[in-house]
Amino acid sequence: MTQTVMDIKDIELEFPVSRSLVDFVKKRPGRVVRALNGVSLQLHKGETLGVVGESGCGKSTLARCIVRLYEPQNGSIHFDGQDIFAADAKADRSYNRRVQMMFQDPYSSLNPRMTTGQILSEALSVHNMRPEAEIPSRVAELLDLVRLPQDAAGKLPHEFSGGQRQRIAIARALAVEPEVLIADELVSALDVSVQAQVVNLLLELQDQLNLTILFVAHDLRLVRHVSNRVAVIYLGRIVEVGDSETLFSNPSHPYSQALLSAAPSLDPDDKGDAIRLQGELPSPLNVPPGCPFHVRCRHVTELCKAKVPGLRALSGRGEVACHHAEEISKHA
Amino acid sequence: MTDITALSAEATIPQKTRLQLALRKPGFLIGAFIIGVSAMLALMPGVFAPYDPNLIDYVAVKQPPSWAHPFGTDMLGRDSLSRVIFAYKVNMQMAILATVFAMTIGVIVGALVGYYRGFADMIFGRVVDAVITFPFLVLVIAVVAVLGPGLINMYIAITLVGWVYYARLMRAEVIAQMGNDYASAGVVMGYSDRRIIFRHLLPNAITPVIVYWMTDMALAILLGSSLGYLGLGAQPPQAEWGVLIAEGRNFITTAWWLSLMPGIAIVLTGLGFSLLGDGLADLLRPRG
Numbered sequence: 266m267t268q269t270v271m272d273i274k275d276i277e278l279e280f281p282v283s284r285s286l287v288d289f290v291k292k293r294p295g296r297v298v299r300a301l302n303g304v305s306l307q308l309h310k311g312e313t314l315g316v317v318g319e320s321g322c323g324k325s326t327l328a329r330c331i332v333r334l335y336e337p338q339n340g341s342i343h344f345d346g347q348d349i350f351a352a353d354a355k356a357d358r359s360y361n362r363r364v365q366m367m368f369q370d371p372y373s374s375l376n377p378r379m380t381t382g383q384i385l386s387e388a389l390s391v392h393n394m395r396p397e398a399e400i401p402s403r404v405a406e407l408l409d410l411v412r413l414p415q416d417a418a419g420k421l422p423h424e425f426s427g428g429q430r431q432r433i434a435i436a437r438a439l440a441v442e443p444e445v446l447i448a449d450e451l452v453s454a455l456d457v458s459v460q461a462q463v464v465n466l467l468l469e470l471q472d473q474l475n476l477t478i479l480f481v482a483h484d485l486r487l488v489r490h491v492s493n494r495v496a497v498i499y500l501g502r503i504v505e506v507g508d509s510e511t512l513f514s515n516p517s518h519p520y521s522q523a524l525l526s527a528a529p530s531l532d533p534d535d536k537g538d539a540i541r542l543q544g545e546l547p548s549p550l551n552v553p554p555g556c557p558f559h560v561r562c563r564h565v566t567e568l569c570k571a572k573v574p575g576l577r578a579l580s581g582r583g584e585v586a587c588h589h590a591e592e593i594s595k596h597a
Numbered sequence: 598m599t600d601i602t603a604l605s606a607e608a609t610i611p612q613k614t615r616l617q618l619a620l621r622k623p624g625f626l627i628g629a630f631i632i633g634v635s636a637m638l639a640l641m642p643g644v645f646a647p648y649d650p651n652l653i654d655y656v657a658v659k660q661p662p663s664w665a666h667p668f669g670t671d672m673l674g675r676d677s678l679s680r681v682i683f684a685y686k687v688n689m690q691m692a693i694l695a696t697v698f699a700m701t702i703g704v705i706v707g708a709l710v711g712y713y714r715g716f717a718d719m720i721f722g723r724v725v726d727a728v729i730t731f732p733f734l735v736l737v738i739a740v741v742a743v744l745g746p747g748l749i750n751m752y753i754a755i756t757l758v759g760w761v762y763y764a765r766l767m768r769a770e771v772i773a774q775m776g777n778d779y780a781s782a783g784v785v786m787g788y789s790d791r792r793i794i795f796r797h798l799l800p801n802a803i804t805p806v807i808v809y810w811m812t813d814m815a816l817a818i819l820l821g822s823s824l825g826y827l828g829l830g831a832q833p834p835q836a837e838w839g840v841l842i843a844e845g846r847n848f849i850t851t852a853w854w855l856s857l858m859p860g861i862a863i864v865l866t867g868l869g870f871s872l873l874g875d876g877l878a879d880l881l882r883p884r885g
Contacts, residue, residue: 358787361784365785366785373778376800377801392787437782
């Protein structure tokens, strides 16, 4: 029943850090930021998969890998059964039509010198979505779809508010009739009231157009609201994936538990029993050996320091990457 | 859903067009006026010049400024004002021809190396280093020395050296623009590199180049007349400001107006281009 449209397998991505003269003189080896350390994830047709995690954990890097803005050093991404980083696939621009991305910053994601109409008709004509004569009417349709007034076509991006710009970005992505949308912190730059508008619009369009959405965000309540499934990332690794409701009401991984309890609650009676993590998020320049979370975990054992836990299915829940998931979730 | 539609139809505050704002800046107006007048003098010097610039009159040599000859006459009795006016044609031509080719080449090369980086960018960096190590004038004189004196060779020499400055500026600006998500969005949309570079990055990166171009036109006039003065650019008897200053140099104590008047023309045109460039910088800046 659930059909996998995108299969991400063990992708790893490192960014080299530029070496200083001192490093060079002292013959220190070049350092790397390990942004993704073997991320595996499946995207099912028609679902919304939320991806959450702290700043710098690799959420956006993952999103950018999926649209081929970055190429991972290891691992593969298969879309519709085809490896997107294979040589012949890279030359094929139709992948870029079928998988679209929307960016976090609405102030930099639109070309400031092109009107909305030009932005949309460019997308339409490059991919030959419509014959030349029908492009203006399709632009009007797209503006309607994201509920922008018709006169928006003649305006430049600076004439719009953040929320309106984000809707132009959605219209641009939808212009090429994609199957998968990657929303990288789509609304985090917007006011709360506008966030709701944009997110609801996105969900409505998803229903209408049967889209699959990967929703990257750090706002947990928002992710809970929009996603069917959720993946929690920690230091470039997925620590837990599962059905959204189960994961939010009953997280299994100690990191998910800490992350969710850190989210502010609207219930005034609910105070103070949040799990407080010790220490800082380790630098991705220097990922701890074993389970990357062991330096901050309350349940740490010798095993955690030695061996990296893989993702494994837990009965009645999703998949968890923790050696002690069974005991921990029993106590929780 | 009605609430969303209502919110999208935000009241737009009537904004002054950028031209209206620019027209309120005196610097821009003065610059535009000077360059406008200069362009007119360059296009139809015959209309404004009172005499034929090459008409020799041995009866009236080295006459000081008077109502008949407002800028005086030179050692051959030619009317100095007419010669300065006719020189506008050559010197304004210099401002354009010595810069447009350098700018075109520089913009294209700069945009390409800025976008692709890699090995070509490294080579480009070395070329830039090599060229900017030498003073501009010295390098141009060296090229002219190889090619031989004359206006055409001077344009070639200035272009060969000058494109580097445009390319360097363009490269840096393209790299800065690529930090914006609209460039990434172009990749995600599946647009060709050519489209991303020339339709998206270039229009956003070119503003500083155009502003620099204005300054460079002033510099080109200065350089062209320097070469004319040195005998490497325009050749006498052609009326050109550098040549005129050189001709007046021998009589600087007795007939000071011969060198002063073309000198003032150089300063004024240079000032005009600089003010215009400054105003254009405001006019072309995209709004946030």
